[in-house]
Amino acid sequence: MNVSRTNVSRVALAAGVAVSSVVLLSGTAFAHVSVQPQGEAAKGGYATVNFKVPNERDNASTVKLEVSLPAEHPLASVSTQPVPGWKAEVTKTKLATPLEVHGKKITEAATKITWTASGSKIAPGEFQQFTVSLGRLPENTDKLVFKALQTYDNNEVVRWIEEPKEGAPEPATPAPVLKLSAATDDHHGGGAATGASDDDKAKAKGHGAETKASDAGSAGSSDTTARVLGIVGILVGAAGVAFGVLAGRRRTDASA
Structure with a gap:
């Protein structure tokens, strides 16, 4: 009887250690700049997304974020949501091949978004979300890769630019990736009741x-x-x- 109880205790202890290890490793693995849609990001539509920026340093604060938009899939409409204590700037570039959106020719597209601290910082142990409206999303790809640079107030720059490969281990500094869902009828990335x-x-x-x-x-x-x-x-x-x-x-x- 005592042996059985001892074995149960050992199994419980091992399970607890394993769970703790998974939690700790998961926290480390996911502590990077990422992008997630608010709702659905459907091909051919428009979407609102959040760039989540955690502070990974114990002795420095994040003061700048630069996000490069995919040049191979230019976005004609890019707008930022104001964030208190931060200044946003959208850089645009002329397109070699104009885009046609809603019957209009678009000759330039946004290529980079820069957020600079102006009275606020992302301190150690904190994170900040930067909200952006994007469109029109491409229909010939399943994902968009946004390379990002994170700058700390000690002048350190972390380059989140490595594109994750399917089936391969996650890179040390992965670039934010936005997965696109199938196109919807209204091209606005709606939910199940699309078109209503x-x-x-x-x-x-x-x-x-x-x-x-x-x-x-x-x-x-x-x-x-x-x-x-x-x-x-x-x-x-x-x-x-x-x-x-x-x-x-x-x-x-x-x-x-």
Whole structure:
């Protein structure tokens, strides 16, 4: 019995150590500049994305982030969301081959976004998210690679420029990668109810709620009816028994 308990304790201890190691290693592996969409980033549409910048140093603060936009897939529309304490600048370059977006020819596209601290920093143990609206997303690729440079206030520059390869170990300084989903009908990266207006979605939601309420009401009504019928049945049965007893007594009295 003691041996069994000892083995269980050893297994539990080993499992705890393994889990702790995984957590620690995972935290280290994912502590880099990354990009994630708010919702869906569909091919041919527009998307809002967040560049997440963690501070990996214990003795320095991040004061600058430079993100290069993919030249092989130029983006005609790039706009930044204001971040308190940071100044954003979008650099544009003329295109060798103009783009056509919504029937208009676009002769230049954004090639880089630079955020510079102006009263704020990303201190040790902190992170900052920089939100950007991008479009029109290309339809001939499944991902966009954004190479980034992270500058600290001690003049150290970390180059997040290595493109991750499928099936290969993650590089030491991977570039942020935005995965693109299949194109949607409205080309706005919508969700499951793509193409439906907000009013239509609200009506559909309200109709669904009404249907559920109606079903609940019907179920409640059916349950109440069943209970009433059950009570009536019991009363009828009791009345029948009483009638039988009374009739039996009458027959006994009559024969006497």
